Amino acid sequence: MPVEDAQIEQAIQHLDGAKRSHFLWTQRLLRLALLGGEPQADLLAVDAAQRCAFGHWLTHEAGLLAQVAPEVHRQLCELHGQMHGAAREVGLSILARQVAPAALDAFEQLQERLIGLIDAGRMRLLEVQNLKNLHDPLTGLPQRRLLQDAFGQFRKRCQRDGRQPFLAMIDLDRFKSINDRFGHGIGDRALCHMVDTLSAVLREDEALFRFGGEEFVQLIAARDGREAACAVRRGLERLRHAPLALPDGGQLQMTLTAGLVAVGEQEGLDEALARADAALYRGKQDGRDRCVLAV
Numbered sequence: 001m002p003v004e005d006a007q008i009e010q011a012i013q014h015l016d017g018a019k020r021s022h023f024l025w026t027q028r029l030l031r032l033a034l035l036g037g038e039p040q041a042d043l044l045a046v047d048a049a050q051r052c053a054f055g056h057w058l059t060h061e062a063g064l065l066a067q068v069a070p071e072v073h074r075q076l077c078e079l080h081g082q083m084h085g086a087a088r089e090v091g092l093s094i095l096a097r098q099v100a101p102a103a104l105d106a107f108e109q110l111q112e113r114l115i116g117l118i119d120a121g122r123m124r125l126l127e128v129q130n131l132k133n134l135h136d137p138l139t140g141l142p143q144r145r146l147l148q149d150a151f152g153q154f155r156k157r158c159q160r161d162g163r164q165p166f167l168a169m170i171d172l173d174r175f176k177s178i179n180d181r182f183g184h185g186i187g188d189r190a191l192c193h194m195v196d197t198l199s200a201v202l203r204e205d206e207a208l209f210r211f212g213g214e215e216f217v218q219l220i221a222a223r224d225g226r227e228a229a230c231a232v233r234r235g236l237e238r239l240r241h242a243p244l245a246l247p248d249g250g251q252l253q254m255t256l257t258a259g260l261v262a263v264g265e266q267e268g269l270d271e272a273l274a275r276a277d278a279a280l281y282r283g284k285q286d287g288r289d290r291c292v293l294a295v
Ligand SMILES: Nc1nc2c(ncn2[C@@H]2O[C@H](COP(=O)(O)OP(=O)(O)OP(=O)(O)O)[C@@H](O)[C@H]2O)c(=O)[nH]1
Pocket: 138, 171, 172, 173, 174, 175, 176, 177, 179, 183, 184, 185, 186, 187, 188, 191, 212, 213, 214, 284, 288
């Protein structure tokens, strides 16, 4: 199920609110100890953890947290109950005017662990949010912004493995006419179908990125140009034989054109992309449905 930004932000807000409200518990206990007086009912209630807004959220509404950080969620539920129990013990010992260092120790430790867990859950939610923003919501592929980092790591890996780095710019042919003829909904499905088809033939050390619009970038580690071109053509070939099934029972045949370059030792990403784009352009000029290896 796709995670909405608003869901993530709401979960983070609840965790921030919980930190503040549990800090207030300490203040209330301190006031009670120093000034005396009647504690508020919720402090001493046996079901304080359920009455607490955070407890309610944890039990009934924290589905996203449970999904992305199940262990943190499980421990939070457990510790939250224990912490309220310990706060109750401290409250009762203050009222009874009995010094209870063990109850205070337990409360402090549980409070500290609870805050640590809240921070861990918050961090995980932020990671999910960051990753989500770096991936294309339509196809799920990493976007252009992730390419720079991945390219650097890819080159190092190639060097270590004694292979040559290649980069291919891949573009769906006559995609505008698919949109014009069938509408953008089918256009979107065509893009997803293309990505699924290419992903199915990608090797472990190959990566695919959505560069923008209907343009994709594939990174390939190979012994030589022939092997790299074979890897790209494998995807082209697979898509050629895997038409998209249309709702009216028809089939949509799609083809791809790719521009492939061997990345030079001193060559930067932008330079390699520009050369791959020029090779792609030549492929389009020469009739599409092909992979052109730049010489
Ligand atoms: N449905 C849909 N269309 C998109 C998306 N991104 C880009 N497009 C469309 O992709 C089309 C690209 O058209 P052109 O650049 O003219 O290329 P083309 O029709 O594929 O022609 P050639 O590349 O020359 O084969 C445009 O109509 C864009 O609106 C998307 O995410 N979804």
